[in-house]
Amino acid sequence: xxxxxxxxxxxxxxxxxxxxxxxxxxxxxxxxxxxxxxxxxxxxxxxxxxxxxxxxxxxxxxxxxxxxxxxxxxxxxxxxxxxxxxxxxxxxxxxxxxxxxxxxxxxxxxxxxxxxxxxxxxxxxxxxxxxxxxxxxxxxxxxxxxxxxxxxxxxxxxxxxxxxxxxxxxxxxxxxxxxxxxxxxxxxxxxxxxxxxxxxxxxxxxxxxxxxxxxxxxxxxxxxxxxxxxxxxxxxxxxxxxxxxxxxxxxxxxxxxxxxxxxxxxxxxxxxxxxxxxxxxxxxxxxxxxxxxxxxxxxxxxxxxxxxxxxxxxxxxxxxxxxxxxxxxxxxxxxxxxxxxxxxxxxxxxxxxxxxxxxxxxxxxxxx
Amino acid sequence: xxxxxxxxxxxxxxxxxxxxxxxxxxxxxxxxxxxxxxxxxxxxxxxxxxxxxxxxxxxxxxxxxxxxxxxxxxxxxxxxxxxxxxxxxxxxxxxxxxxxxxxxxxxxxxxxxxxxxxxxx
Numbered sequence: 001x002x003x004x005x006x007x008x009x010x011x012x013x014x015x016x017x018x019x020x021x022x023x024x025x026x027x028x029x030x031x032x033x034x035x036x037x038x039x040x041x042x043x044x045x046x047x048x049x050x051x052x053x054x055x056x057x058x059x060x061x062x063x064x065x066x067x068x069x070x071x072x073x074x075x076x077x078x079x080x081x082x083x084x085x086x087x088x089x090x091x092x093x094x095x096x097x098x099x100x101x102x103x104x105x106x107x108x109x110x111x112x113x114x115x116x117x118x119x120x121x122x123x124x125x126x127x128x129x130x131x132x133x134x135x136x137x138x139x140x141x142x143x144x145x146x147x148x149x150x151x152x153x154x155x156x157x158x159x160x161x162x163x164x165x166x167x168x169x170x171x172x173x174x175x176x177x178x179x180x181x182x183x184x185x186x187x188x189x190x191x192x193x194x195x196x197x198x199x200x201x202x203x204x205x206x207x208x209x210x211x212x213x214x215x216x217x218x219x220x221x222x223x224x225x226x227x228x229x230x231x232x233x234x235x236x237x238x239x240x241x242x243x244x245x246x247x248x249x250x251x252x253x254x255x256x257x258x259x260x261x262x263x264x265x266x267x268x269x270x271x272x273x274x275x276x277x278x279x280x281x282x283x284x285x286x287x288x289x290x291x292x293x294x295x296x297x298x299x300x301x302x303x304x305x306x307x308x309x310x311x312x313x314x315x316x317x318x319x320x321x322x323x324x325x326x327x328x329x330x331x332x333x334x335x336x337x338x339x340x341x342x343x344x345x346x347x348x349x350x351x352x353x354x355x356x357x358x359x360x361x362x363x364x365x366x367x368x
Numbered sequence: 369x370x371x372x373x374x375x376x377x378x379x380x381x382x383x384x385x386x387x388x389x390x391x392x393x394x395x396x397x398x399x400x401x402x403x404x405x406x407x408x409x410x411x412x413x414x415x416x417x418x419x420x421x422x423x424x425x426x427x428x429x430x431x432x433x434x435x436x437x438x439x440x441x442x443x444x445x446x447x448x449x450x451x452x453x454x455x456x457x458x459x460x461x462x463x464x465x466x467x468x469x470x471x472x473x474x475x476x477x478x479x480x481x482x483x484x485x486x487x488x489x
Contacts, residue, residue, distance in 0.1 A: 020399070036454075037425045038400040226399070226425055293403040293450070295423060316425055317402040324403075346428075 008054035009146060009207035017222055025119035025241075027055040030224040040227035041319040044193055045364075048152035049223035050214050053199070054207065057121035058145045059114040059128065063136035066110050072267050073131050074104065075250055075259055081106045086173045086188050088258075090250045091116075091124055092269030096279065097246035098253065100124050101238065103190060105175055113186070115147075115199075117240045131268075146207035151197030151231075153365045154219045159187075159198060161217050169198075172367050181206075181213060192228060194235035194364030233325060234318045236287050236358025242298060242313045243285055243327055249273065252281045252329070283310065283329040286336055287358040288344065293317045295324040296344035296351055302328050303343035303350060309334045312344060318360055325360045326353065370458065371474055372483035373434040378458055379477065386435055386466040390422060393487050395457035398424040404446040404453065407439045407464060415473045420463060422453065435473040437466030 005028040014021065019030035030052060032040060043049050061070060070078040075090040083106050091099040100120040105113035116124045125140045132138055150158060160166050163180055164187070170176050175188035183202050191197035202210060214220055229239070238244050244253050251259070251273060261274055273279045290296065295315045302310035315326035326344060330336055336355045343350040370380045376394035380387050395401065403423040413419045413433040420431045442464045446452060453461040478486065 031426070032399060036400045038402075038451075230425060293423070294405065295403070295428070297428070317423075319425075 006055070008052055009204050010052045010054065010211055013208060013211055014052065014222075019222075019224060022225075024225055025055060025117070027118055029055060030222070031226045032224040033222050035221070037224070037226035037230060038319050040221065040223035041230050043221050044152045044195060044223055044227060044231055045320055046153065048150060048154040048158050048217075048220045049193075049227065050211070050220055051149040051151065051223050051225075051228055052211070053147040053149050054204070055118040056147055057116040057118060057124070057140065057142040058147070058201065059116065059125060060111070060139040060141055061114060061128070061132070061136060062111040063133070064110055065133035066112055066136045069132050069136050070104065070112060070114075071265070073128055074102075075267055075269060077260055077265065078104060078106075078112070083108060084170075084174055084176065086175055086190050090255070091127065092250070092267070093246055094268060094272070095246075096249040096251075096269035096272040098240075098244040098248055098250060099127060099246055101240055101244055103188075105186070105188065107177075113201075119241060144204055145201050146204040146210070148200045148207075148210060148214065149191055149193075149197060149228075150200065150214060150220070151191045151193040151223075152195050153368070155195070155197045158214065158217050158220055162213065181210065183210070191366065192237060193231040194237075194359060194361060194366050195231075196365040196368055229314075230316055230319055233314055233316055233327070234320055234359065234361035235364060236327065236360060238285075238327075239314060248283075248329075249279075249281065251279070252283055252285065254285045256281075281332050283332055285313075285327060286310075286330050287356045287360060288312075288315075288326040288328065288342065288353040289321075289356040289360065290324040290326065290344065290351055290353045292351075293322065293324050294346070294351055296326045296346055296353070300326075300328075301345040302330055303345060304334065306343075308345075309342075315344070320361045320363075324351075325356070327358075370480055371434065371477035372480060373432065373477055374486065375432045375434075377432060377434045379434040381469060381471065381474075384467070384469065385440065386437055386469045387462045388434060388464055388466060389462040390431060390453065390457055391483070392457045393489070394429075395453050395461070398422060398427070398429060400425050401450045401453045404450050404463065406442045406447070409439050409442060412436075412438045412468075413466075415470065415476070422450075431463065433466070434477055435466065436470040438468040439464050440467040441465040 310330035312328035
């Protein structure tokens with residue numbers, strides 16, 4: 001039996017704005033508002049877009065052993081992470097397959113906040129809890145916390161207009177906690193669009209108030225998961241369930257250089273990743289630029305000389321580039337280089353594409 | 369006068385030439401259209417055959433010939449401006465024209481009124 005879809009605290013606001021709602025990872029989410037995906041995408045690249053991301057999960061992990069526990073449970077180091085910084089990380093199984101990709105926030109020496117994907121959240125929670133020391137506490141705070149993403153080159157000016165001056169705003173991949181609009185707020189300079197932007201966390205009961213406050217600011221428009229997907233695709237960012245799942249290692253997904261595999265650090269999956277046989281990538285993630293706006297979709301075969309060498313994991317038109325792009329895994333036996341020609345099987349026809357480096361879109365303001 | 373297919377295409381015959389497109393309802397449902405796959409000029413289709421497709425940001429959908437005929441013209445403007453389909457699907461956003469049309473197939477199509485009823489409008 002299908003579980004009923006979950007609603008975020010903002011569902012009535014989305015419906016009132018004319019959003020088209022669709023299921024995503026068990027949630028009833030806005031795919032687009034009345035202006036449509038292309039307009040929302042462009043607005044995020046040029047001004048500021050507000051996304052309801054309340055479906056994602058938040059865990060609080062604390063205790064004297066919390067840092068050491070997380071350092072052992074997650075693929076990238078946690079022990080050396082500075083307070084008030086964010087770090088992109090991976091939860092791996094013993095085979096080094098990705099159970100989830102997440103962001104770790106370090107509140108204090110002994111206190112962390114983990115932001116995880118909606119789909120794997122419950123499994124993540126059980127997996128992590130089973131592996132913590134007895135002295136480490138774990139709270140799944142997802143239901144009590146709202147998350148809104150404010151993204152776009154004007155997002156800093158919008159926050160300034162709303163009472164957080166630019167000189168107090170966190171730097172890239174840093175965060176701060178403060179009281180604003182009468183609420184306890186966590187604001188990080190992070191996002192999933194490639195633009196300068198912030199992720200805001202606060203009590204779920206205030207979701208409507210914060211949503212309206214930000215949307216009333218000139219220059220801000222709502223954007224749905226459709227634009228979120230084309231924005232992240234233009235940046236070559238992985239989407240869990242497409243570019244990553246429990247059969248794919250972070251090395252295969254292109255994050256090998258981010259992992260510190262040198263001994264003596266041990267983490268779940270490290271043994272496999274260090275093993276020259278078991279840890280050898282079986283496939284590699286590549287980006288592809290198509291010749292037109294015609295897209296290759298998830299599941300399309302990647303062909304060279306009519307022979308399948310891989311499979312597309314994401315594909316759509318890239319609105320900023322006015323051509324379609326795709327990402328997909330290619331068997332490690334094939335050494336592709338940017339510019340190499342491939343075919344992408346679209347059913348009735350094979351679309352021409354070339355291997356491209358990512359990000360596809362290089363004018364993003366995320367670090368500006 | 370336009371006739372409508374259950375599969376959300378429209379057709380209008382003027383001087384024996386049938387202009388074909390997708391309905392405003394279909395264009396609205398698909399969302400922002402980004403690519404139109406056109407048939408080759410001279411290609412012959414049976415009624416109900418797939419003669420092209422339209423792609424939105426999220427998905428691709430086939431387009432079916434509402435009547436049998438032979439493609440005699442395509443709307444080149446859609447190749448560079450597929451968004452015309454979202455703005456005027458039943459006008460400037462026509463997709464192609466057919467000659468040698470089998471007009472007996474019109475009896476299987478709907479009037480505008482019946483089509484709108486069928487989509488609950």
